[in-house]
Amino acid sequence: MAQNIYDKADFFEGYSRLHRSVEGAPEWPVLRAMLPKVVGLSIVDLGCGFGWFCRWARAHGAKQVLGLDLSERMLARARAAGSDEAIAYERVDLDELSLPKARFDLAYSSLALHYVSDAARLFATVYQALVPGRFFVFSTEHPIFMAPSNPGWSVDAAGRNVWPLDRYLVEGPRTTDWFTKGVVKHHRTLGTTLNNLIQAGFTIGRVEEFCPTEAQIAARPELAKEVERPMFLLVQARR
Amino acid sequence: MAQNIYDKADFFEGYSRLHRSVEGAPEWPVLRAMLPKVVGLSIVDLGCGFGWFCRWARAHGAKQVLGLDLSERMLARARAAGSDEAIAYERVDLDELSLPKARFDLAYSSLALHYVSDAARLFATVYQALVPGRFFVFSTEHPIFMAPSNPGWSVDAAGRNVWPLDRYLVEGPRTTDWFTKGVVKHHRTLGTTLNNLIQAGFTIGRVEEFCPTEAQIAARPELAKEVERPMFLLVQARR
Numbered sequence: 001m002a003q004n005i006y007d008k009a010d011f012f013e014g015y016s017r018l019h020r021s022v023e024g025a026p027e028w029p030v031l032r033a034m035l036p037k038v039v040g041l042s043i044v045d046l047g048c049g050f051g052w053f054c055r056w057a058r059a060h061g062a063k064q065v066l067g068l069d070l071s072e073r074m075l076a077r078a079r080a081a082g083s084d085e086a087i088a089y090e091r092v093d094l095d096e097l098s099l100p101k102a103r104f105d106l107a108y109s110s111l112a113l114h115y116v117s118d119a120a121r122l123f124a125t126v127y128q129a130l131v132p133g134r135f136f137v138f139s140t141e142h143p144i145f146m147a148p149s150n151p152g153w154s155v156d157a158a159g160r161n162v163w164p165l166d167r168y169l170v171e172g173p174r175t176t177d178w179f180t181k182g183v184v185k186h187h188r189t190l191g192t193t194l195n196n197l198i199q200a201g202f203t204i205g206r207v208e209e210f211c212p213t214e215a216q217i218a219a220r221p222e223l224a225k226e227v228e229r230p231m232f233l234l235v236q237a238r239r
Numbered sequence: 240m241a242q243n244i245y246d247k248a249d250f251f252e253g254y255s256r257l258h259r260s261v262e263g264a265p266e267w268p269v270l271r272a273m274l275p276k277v278v279g280l281s282i283v284d285l286g287c288g289f290g291w292f293c294r295w296a297r298a299h300g301a302k303q304v305l306g307l308d309l310s311e312r313m314l315a316r317a318r319a320a321g322s323d324e325a326i327a328y329e330r331v332d333l334d335e336l337s338l339p340k341a342r343f344d345l346a347y348s349s350l351a352l353h354y355v356s357d358a359a360r361l362f363a364t365v366y367q368a369l370v371p372g373r374f375f376v377f378s379t380e381h382p383i384f385m386a387p388s389n390p391g392w393s394v395d396a397a398g399r400n401v402w403p404l405d406r407y408l409v410e411g412p413r414t415t416d417w418f419t420k421g422v423v424k425h426h427r428t429l430g431t432t433l434n435n436l437i438q439a440g441f442t443i444g445r446v447e448e449f450c451p452t453e454a455q456i457a458a459r460p461e462l463a464k465e466v467e468r469p470m471f472l473l474v475q476a477r478r
Contacts, residue, residue, distance in 0.1 A: 144383065144407065149399055156403055160388055164401035166467040168383070169450040189469075190429055191446040204443040207430040211408040228405040230428075 002095045002115045003184045006049075006071035014179030026223060027139055027210040027232045031110065034137045034206055034236040038062045041105040044129065046094055046122075046138070047112020051078030054087045057108075066104075068092040094122055099129035106130075109138035111232070114146060114185040117173075119193065123200040130239040136202060137237075142209060142230040146174055146187045153225065163229040190233065202237035209233060241334045241354045242423045245288075245310035253418030265462060266378055266449040266471045270349065273376045273445055273475040277301045280344040283368065285333055285361075285377075286351020290317030293326045296347075305343075307331040333361055338368035345369075348377035350471070353385060353424040356412075358432065362439040369478040375441060376476075381448060381469040385413055385426045392464065402468040429472060441476035448472060 005011045025031075039061035045053050048067030057065050067089045069075050075089045094116045107126045116122050126136055145151065147168040156162050167187075174187045188196075194204060209230035212223040244250045264270075278300035284292050287306030296304050306328045308314050314328045333355045346365045355361050365375055384390065386407040395401045406426075413426045427435075433443060448469035451462040 144404065148401070150395060150397070150401075154395070154403075156389060156393070158389070160403075160405055162387070162389075162403035162405045164393075164395055164399075165383065165404045166399055166401045168468045169448065169466040189448050191448045194433075194443065194446045198444065204433065205437065207433045209408065209428050209430045227408040229407045 002070055002093050002117065004070050005180055005183050006069075007073050008180050011178075011180040011183075012071075012073050025110070026212055026216055026220075027234060030208050030210060031137065031139050031234050034208070034234060035108070036106060036135050038106065042103065043106045043108060044068065044099065044104045044126075046097070046107060046109035046126070047115075048078060048089065049074045049110075051075075051081055051087070051089065053108060053110060054078070054089075055081065055084070058084055058087060062086070064088075066090065068094070068097070070094070097122060097125050099125055101128050102131050104129050104131065105134045107136045107138075109140075111139055111141065113138055113140040114187075117186050119186070119188060120196045120199065123196050123202070127200045127202060127239055132239055134239055135205075135236060136197075136239070137235070139210075139232050139234045140193070141185065142233040143168065143187060143189050143193075144229050145231045146185055151176060161225055161228055165229075193233070193235070197235070197237050202239060205236040205238050207233070207235055241309060241332050241356065243309050244419055244422050245308075246312050247419050250417075250419040250422075251310075251312050264349070265451055265455055265459075266473060269447050269449060270376065270378050270473050273447070273473060274347070275345060275374050277345065281342065282345045282347060283307065283338065283343045283365075285336070285346060285348035285365070286354075287317060287328065288313045288349075290314075290320055290326070290328065292347060292349060293317070293328075294320065294323070297323055297326060301325070303327075305329065307333070307336070309333070336361060336364050338364055340367050341370050343368050343370065344373045346375045346377075348379075350378055350380065352377055352379040353426075356425050358425070358427060359435045359438065362435050362441070366439045366441060366478055371478055373478055374444075374475060375436075375478070376474070378449075378471050378473045379432070380424065381472040382407065382426060382428050382432075383468050384470045385424055390415060400464055400467055404468075432472070432474070436474070436476050441478060444475040444477050446472070446474055 038057045040063050042064045043057050043062050044066045048069050051067050054065040054067040065087045078089050153161050154164050174185050176183050210232035212226050217223045277296045280301050281303045282301050283305045287308050290306050293304040293306040304326045392400050393403050413424050449471035451465045456463045
């Protein structure tokens with residue numbers, strides 16, 4: 001069972017004010033480039049949050065979108081954002097997900113999989129829910145970002161910003177404070193994530209470690225540090 | 240053109256005394272588990288060094304092995320290790336490699352690819368040299384190990400060994416001193432390495448980030464730190 005931090009009032013208020021919640025995520029152009037054309041597709045969004053991607057997919061011609069999330073608050077806001085008979089929202093714990101067989105053309109997930117404790121189980125569930133040949137595209141926190149005992153910048157003797165990596169090869173839960181205390185994420189190495197996909201039957205199509213563009217850094221100078229270590233891992237796989 | 244450090248006297252003497260040169264590499268059991276059975280196979284070894292793997296493959300039933308290396312000194316020692324008509328050694332710069340089409344069942348490389356400046360070119364060359372369905376198995380320095388401005392351990396305020404990661408997303412040459420001054424390696428992110436393979440036509444079969452086993456740490460306590468960050472990346476891919 002995954003932790004439901006998004007329904008905690010302090011978390012929800014903080015998260016709602018995040019730059020990415022308001023103006024979109026900097027990694028979205030990379031994730032978008034990994035997607036197939038969504039026209040006519042049946043899509044499931046694992047961890048849909050406020051339903052932004054569900055609405056985007058419908059606006060770009062998707063046939064049907066199923067948005068799944070653990071948070072009642074997020075789903076309430078998603079439902080309040082507009083009614084569309086081709087979008088359905090359901091409350092689901094991704095650690096207990098079941099889906100019909102060969103039902104979807106695209107499984108999408110943005111920054112939810114690091115909350116899932118059993119990724120191998122989830123990937124097997126997603127695999128059987130896809131039509132053969134179709135896509136699974138997701139972003140997740142990068143394991144380099146998630147691994148450290150102390151996941152914050154430090155400055156070395158030469159004045160450089162460095163990311164103090166440790167415990168990269170020690171998989172398991174990581175507890176941090178992010179808007180609320182005791183947020184639990186599940187650290188897996190990049191190798192484990194890819195091997196879990198391959199073992200579920202997927203073919204790896206593309207692996208991106210998010211790096212801001214020069215234009216993004218010019219517009220938001222605080223992104224400059226992001227070249228030192230990747231914050232997000234983005235993967236396209238195919239059944 | 241790759242740098243030929245292995246023919247520099249100081250490097251060669253230092254390298255020859257390395258623990259791994261004498262008693263075998265700690266990542267070898269993981270790499271071995273990624274190999275197909277070599278009985279009857281035609282194999283090319285990219286960066287064969289002293290020819291250890293060439294001899295191992297022949298001892299395990301390989302039909303033919305072509306060992307390629309840039310270093311005359313390494314090749315001389317490989318040739319001196321014993322004559323076998325089914326092993327041929329050739330001096331080759333991997334940055335300028337050409338190979339016959341569909342000639343090999345296995346392309347193998349141990350810790351040589353980080354010296355190659357144009358990995359995409361090499362992967363395309365290897366792909367066309369393999370029989371369809373056959374394997375490319377390699378180890379390389381992990382990009383987490385190679386990226387930093389200052390690639391050495393530091394100790395944080397809590398007394399933990401941390402790896403001061405920076406410049407992970409800044410690809411290009413990295414110059415370090417290792418037995419000799421000015422050793423040039425070519426940093427590529429893990430995503431770039433995998434995407435280069437996929438673009439060459441390969442299917443990714445397995446991705447391992449080397450972690451010592453408890454037995455290895457018990458036998459060589461200096462390996463304990465290796466759980467903090469991966470030193471080696473090991474990949475199995477298939478044409």
